[in-house]
Amino acid sequence: MKKNIQYFLEGITWEGINWHSKYLRNLILKYILFFTIPQFFFWLPCVVQMLSLDLNLGWEINGLIWLPSLLLGVIYCLMGFMAIIWSFKRIDYVMGRKLYDFSSEQVSLEKIKIPIGGGNYLPGELVKSPSTPRENSPVLIMCHGLNSIRQNYYSFGIPLSFIGFTVLFYDSRGHGEANFGNKWDMGYIIEEFSNVVEFIEKRAKDVGDVNSDEIIAWGISQGGGIVLNEAYLDHRIKFVMAAAAWADLQMTATRKLKIGIFRREKLMKAGYELIGINLEPTNLQNRIVSPILNSFNKRKGFFDHPVYWDVDNNYRVMLAHCKDDEIINYENFEINKKFLSLNPKNYIFFEKGNHSFAGMETALIGKMLLWLWQRGY
Amino acid sequence: MIILFWVLFIAFLLLIIYFILMIFKMNSDKINKRWDRVITHNLEIKKIQINDSEGNLINCYLYTSSDFLDSNKMPGVIILPRRDKKYPFFEHWGAHFALQGYPTLCVELYNKKLSRAEFIKKNRKIMPRIKQLLWQNDRVDKNNLIYFGIDYGAEIVLLEGLIDEDVKIICGISLYLIDKNKIEKRNNSDKVYLAHCKDDKIVPFSDFEKNRDLLALKKNNLLILDFGGHYLLSMEHSVAAFFSIKIKQKLNPKYKQIERKKIYEK
Numbered sequence: 001m002k003k004n005i006q007y008f009l010e011g012i013t014w015e016g017i018n019w020h021s022k023y024l025r026n027l028i029l030k031y032i033l034f035f036t037i038p039q040f041f042f043w044l045p046c047v048v049q050m051l052s053l054d055l056n057l058g059w060e061i062n063g064l065i066w067l068p069s070l071l072l073g074v075i076y077c078l079m080g081f082m083a084i085i086w087s088f089k090r091i092d093y094v095m096g097r098k099l100y101d102f103s104s105e106q107v108s109l110e111k112i113k114i115p116i117g118g119g120n121y122l123p124g125e126l127v128k129s130p131s132t133p134r135e136n137s138p139v140l141i142m143c144h145g146l147n148s149i150r151q152n153y154y155s156f157g158i159p160l161s162f163i164g165f166t167v168l169f170y171d172s173r174g175h176g177e178a179n180f181g182n183k184w185d186m187g188y189i190i191e192e193f194s195n196v197v198e199f200i201e202k203r204a205k206d207v208g209d210v211n212s213d214e215i216i217a218w219g220i221s222q223g224g225g226i227v228l229n230e231a232y233l234d235h236r237i238k239f240v241m242a243a244a245a246w247a248d249l250q251m252t253a254t255r256k257l258k259i260g261i262f263r264r265e266k267l268m269k270a271g272y273e274l275i276g277i278n279l280e281p282t283n284l285q286n287r288i289v290s291p292i293l294n295s296f297n298k299r300k301g302f303f304d305h306p307v308y309w310d311v312d313n314n315y316r317v318m319l320a321h322c323k324d325d326e327i328i329n330y331e332n333f334e335i336n337k338k339f340l341s342l343n344p345k346n347y348i349f350f351e352k353g354n355h356s357f358a359g360m361e362t363a364l365i366g367k368m369l370l371w372l373w374q375r376g377y
Numbered sequence: 378m379i380i381l382f383w384v385l386f387i388a389f390l391l392l393i394i395y396f397i398l399m400i401f402k403m404n405s406d407k408i409n410k411r412w413d414r415v416i417t418h419n420l421e422i423k424k425i426q427i428n429d430s431e432g433n434l435i436n437c438y439l440y441t442s443s444d445f446l447d448s449n450k451m452p453g454v455i456i457l458p459r460r461d462k463k464y465p466f467f468e469h470w471g472a473h474f475a476l477q478g479y480p481t482l483c484v485e486l487y488n489k490k491l492s493r494a495e496f497i498k499k500n501r502k503i504m505p506r507i508k509q510l511l512w513q514n515d516r517v518d519k520n521n522l523i524y525f526g527i528d529y530g531a532e533i534v535l536l537e538g539l540i541d542e543d544v545k546i547i548c549g550i551s552l553y554l555i556d557k558n559k560i561e562k563r564n565n566s567d568k569v570y571l572a573h574c575k576d577d578k579i580v581p582f583s584d585f586e587k588n589r590d591l592l593a594l595k596k597n598n599l600l601i602l603d604f605g606g607h608y609l610l611s612m613e614h615s616v617a618a619f620f621s622i623k624i625k626q627k628l629n630p631k632y633k634q635i636e637r638k639k640i641y642e643k
Contacts, residue, residue, distance in 0.1 A: 045378055057378040068382040075389045082396040093403045099611040100604035106596070130597065131622075155611060159618035312638045344418065345444055345635075348476075351416035359469065361614035363415045366473035369621050370444075373477070373632045 008271065011147060011183060016276035018184075023280070024273040030261050035080055042072040087262040094264070094326075095356045102154035106130065107161055114170055116195040123177040124150060124170030124196075126210075129161035138214035138377070139200050140165045141231075143193070145221030145244075147183055147275060149176035153220065156365065163377055166210050170196060172226075184276040187288050189222070193230040197237065212236065216372075220244055221328065221355065228291035228336070232317070233300045239375065241368060243320040244355050246328045247335035248293070250286040253279035255329060265326040296339045313340040318371045320364055322353035346371070408610065414465045415472040419443045422468075427510060430502045436485040437510060438464060440475035445516065449631050452545070452624070453517035454481040455507055457530025459608065460496065463487050470525070473617045478630065479523065482511045486530065493553065496529050497536070504537045521545050521628055525620065528579075528607070529553070531571075539565060545628055546570065548620045551577055551607050554584040557591050566592040570623050572616045574605035598623070 018024060045059035046069040061067045107129045113121035128137070142157040144150050150169035157167045172189040173181030181188060197215065204212040216239040217231035224245025231237045246252045257265050273279055287293045294306060301307035317340055321333035330349070337347060348367040353360035423439040445451065454474045458467030467483050474481040484507055486500055512519050523546045524534035531549030536559060538547035547569045569592055573585040589599065600619045605612040 059378045059382065061379070061382075068379065072382060072385055072389070075386060075393070079389045079392045079396075082393050086396040086399055089400050089403055093407060097611065099407070100606075102612065102615060103603035104601060105603070106599075106601060131626075155615045159615040159622070162619055162622045315635055315637045348417055348419070352413070359411070359413050360415060362469040362617045363417065363420070363472035363476060365614045365618045366476040366621065369618060369625070370477045370632070373625060374635045376634060 007149070008147065008275070011275040013276075016182065016184075018273040018276050018278060020278075021273045021280060024270055027261065027266060027270050034261060035077060038076055039073050042076065043069045045069065083262055087264065087267055091264050091268060094354045094358050097356055097358050097361070098152060098155070101151060102158055104158070107158055112168075112170075112199070114196055114199045116173075116192050120173070120180045121178075122170045122173065122192065122196070124168060127154075127158050127161050127167040127169065129158075131162045131164045132166055133164060135208050136204075136211040136214075137164060137166045137209060138216065139210045139212075140167045140216045140218060141193075141196055141200075142167060142169050143217065143219035143223030143226045144169075144172065144175065145219075145223050146186075146272065146277065147175070148221070148223075151176070153223075156361070157218070159365075160368075163372065165216075168196065168200070172222075182276060184278055186222070186225075186277075187285070190226050190229050190289060193217070193226050194234060197231075197234060201236070214238055216241065218243075218368075224328075225249070225289060225291070228317075229289060229295045232291065232295045233298060233306055235299055239316055239318070239372075241318045241320075241371070242336075243357065243364065244322070244325055244328050245319070245332070245336065246290065247332040247339070248286065248290045250281050250283070250290065252328055252332055253281065268327055292335060292339050296336075314343055314346055315375075317342065317346060318368070319347040320349070320357070320367065321347075322350045322355070322357060322360065324352050325355045327355040345374075411610070412466045412469050412613075415468050417472070417476075420472050420475060422471075425510060427503070427506055430499065435503065436464060437507065438468070438471060438483045438485070439511075439514065440468075440471035440481040440483065441514070441516065442475050442478060444476075445478040448478060448516070448633065450516055450518040451478045451480065451630050452521035452523055452628050453511045453514065453519075454479045454523045454525055455504075455511055455534070456481060456483045457486055457500070457524075457526040457533055458483060459527050460486050460529050461489055469613065470617065473614075473621070474523075474525075477621060478632070479624075480511065480514045480517050482507065493529055493532075497532055500529075500533050501537060504533065508541075508543070519543060521630075523548065523624055523628075525549075527551060535569065536560075538568070544568070546624055548572075548623075550609060550616060551580050552585070552588055553580050555588050555591060560591065566594060567598070568627075569594060570598045570600075570620060572600040572602070572609065572619065574602045574607070574609055574612070576604055577607045579607040 045057050046065050049057055049059055049065045059068055107127050110126045112124050115121055142153050144153055150171050161167045171178040173185055174183040200210055201212040204210050215237050217227040217237050218241045219227035220243040224242035227240050228242045228245050231240050297311055298306040299309040323330045350360045357364050419442050421441045425437045426434045429435050456470050464485055471481045471483045511517055520543050522544045524538040524544050525548040526534035527550040531552040534547050535549055538544040549571045575582045602612050609616055
């Protein structure tokens, strides 16, 4: 939990906080009211007695009439802070399943820098196992989620190198070791996936260890947004696997949340806005990042703009989601499935697991493997 | 009024204590209640009870996938999970293999009291019955079985699987040091796959190395992780994927291939 909190806190800068968000301002106001309004009632008996209205309310300890009010005020604030800590812990309990980093001497990690122009590079690595062929190996690109880092998905991606894949992990701009850009540059983050594909093409040509005709894109959360937008449109990508991905960002981010200021989903939304994410996108912004508007049943045209195309989604796309997802609600999965006309063999959904597939990781990876086995791997 | 003060004070204090307890509980649950039910649209679960040699009931859970109702016969998997956990803690292992089409039988061998020798001796006896139980499923390819075990279970599947020609693959996690006198047949140890974490404090890594040498296992048959401890915490799905890949590479079960219909013109 410490690592997660540390990474979250590092992402908060005063100038980065999304003060434009009505939601964030309202939530902060509610917290202020939560802590201050009861104080008025705690001090009311004390004030009444101090005003000498010939009223003896018995509001005193050891003859001190201010002491009960002070004690109540302090213990109430302590209780409020504990409730906040408990709420954050509940987020970590569900979302932070990783207890150890994946590490094994059996796989090789080669550090890479993916150029994206302007002298900037996306940091990452290529992971190979003893089963990875020296030449022309298929490539699996792993895309992490918003406010996450590539290392968080080592345990999902690295074992797949034993199929014979080269697995490419990278940090999106503003994330992890990418020391440029911002976490809220969602449009750029999605677009820069094509630079990763260009890197593989160049590598295939120059070194020959990877096969640019066999590229699979995998993404979770915002990574799912990347693969369902940019990778889906890109004809160089053979297969697309998206977990907990949105269909329509605007619909997802502005949906009505359940009542209660300590609710996980409310705190998580506020957390994203504290690190600067715009969760009230305009219609135009939404068109750029929502696959149902931007990419589905389309491909990149001559000018790299999306044009309608006949796409065999049941060959090319796999989806996964949990019904109790509190960040990207399950409705997104249903919409994606419908827009792609996917048959049940191309998706899996779990009753529980929330946004991180908590407790479902083993089953999810089993389904992913089956999906790959059925496609010749 | 002072009574109201004490009521409120105690109520807030109790809430603080509640939050603190819940935080501690979450810390322990994160490890001890790490796994729960796996409910999906295509996973089917059937509970079956059998008797052990002493007449005690043993719960077995058969996992299958509705995606494979009309498929060819597939290898069957028998899983002996951790002995210190009850259903549904091991359901995720069953789901992992069943979703790939392997009918999978998880056997609840819950027992914290028996010593290692007693536990293994007792449960080795029921393995033939468990095998028969799996064989009752029409979709199981009887001559292609996979044994999968964790901790003491790993030792049972190893000892039983090595001498059984129907068992084509043995997967063991955190296997204890094996007594070399117990290994009756060593020439077929190429079907053994082991996973171990270097920071395992219950079975030291040196024991894993001795097992590796005793069974003359090749590097290809091993997954060695730096972190995760005895129960491979956070690495469960990675290890499951490793074993599944090895099973696929060795047994090459026939999957109905999804053909590309209409796809982009290049």
